[in-house]
Amino acid sequence: MKRQIPLIIVLTLGIFFFIQFFVPSQVSTNIYQITLQWTIVISAFAIVLAVGSLFNHHMLKIKRRKPHWWNSIVTLAALVVMALLGILGRWRGLEKLGDLYHTLFLYVQAPMDSAMFAILAFYMASAAYRAFRARSQEAALLLISGFIVMLGVIPFGSMIWSRIPDIAEWILMVPNMAAKRGILFGVGLGMTATSLKIILGIERSWLGGGGK
């Protein structure tokens, strides 16, 4: 029953909402609207699960004194402090806590997050220097087109030759797009096939147990 009930729910609702899309009657629209509200509520529980899972993971690390366990204390402290400031700061009379939340977010979290992303530029420069080699005809072609696109998106491209941005756009709009469309079609068909397999109960890995 533990597996059959979820399968029945998915089969029934999957077929119902497929038909509902093509039958815009008042009854079906009302059911659709109620379901959307329910789904938003269920989505919110994903955050509760995520916080619970994060908490368990780090508590275990602290309890077992795993390497760098003190980092887990910082993570949990940050989680609790930010959550409390965020929640309490919305109450009347406690606006100062909300301001503190804003300050911590903008001057601690935002710079740290941005710095992590910015470090990518350094690794990309180093990796491009090491790996972007004209080892074959195909690699040389990729190298040249990459060069043109890079030049085309910066002002120096048009300063060297006014047509470079146009050529860069052609590369993005024609050869790149042909490949991209193929991939998107593949993804779309894959999604449709997987959805059908889930609705019909052929694909059951979402129930847990790795599809056994």
Place this chain on the structure above:
Amino acid sequence: MKILENLTKINRRYIFLLVALAVIFPLVIPMKLPTIPGKYTIKLYDFIDQIPPQSQPILIAADYSPSMMPELQPMLEAVIRHCFAKGIRIVVLTLDPNGAVLSETALQKIAPEYGAVNGRDYAFLGFKPGSSIVMMSIGENFRQAFPTDFYGTPLDSLPMMNGIRNYADVPLVLSIAGSAITQGWINYAHTRYHANVGAGCTAVSTADYYPFLQAGQLVGLLNGMKGASEYEYLNKKNGYSSAAPVATKGMNAVSIVHLLLMLFIILGNIGYLVTRHNQSKK
């Protein structure tokens, strides 16, 4: 020849140092590189520009976190400045938990510059989890996903939300995102509910949106820091903003880093080709 062969062995610390200098110098010393707005930036700009003042509001989804902030925050700010200067009302929401503070900060910074008032000229709905479901809910009614705004005021109490029910009442949905969430707005807001969708994305994900541009599913696209700097340029040119052009400054640094990157690739390839030539001789 030994020198040329050594070009493949430049220590990565020197590369890091040069990249750092290439970023810092253009930010400290002003450069006057030309800004030439791209086709898709102009399309989006013109689309927004043609919306009559005080008509139905446009919906801006600021779906990004601080890691994408350097590219996307100037974009959001430029669009908000354009709208406030033209008297176009905006509804801002986010489907990224980190996006709420970023978009609220932008609104609070820019609204006083133009005398824009919350509830009359703009509405801030905040964050709601369940991205695709929220997009579909808005297709039925804004109030289904957001019964109140971020500050707890019921949407019906906000004067600018009078008569604004769903996508049919907004001339444009602008998704500024650093992830594939924009494709959700195309799939649900455009395909299912026939809303006009525009996008702003990070430079690395631009190529993902060209198929949608060509198919007419996007009215325009802002491409990373470049798109943001072009929007700032158009705002300034039309007299809508006198604010410091943050993205234009950033774009100077990006341009120098691009040149440096190309130089390293050329050096690496010269070294590689010379080494290969020498090895084949032996």
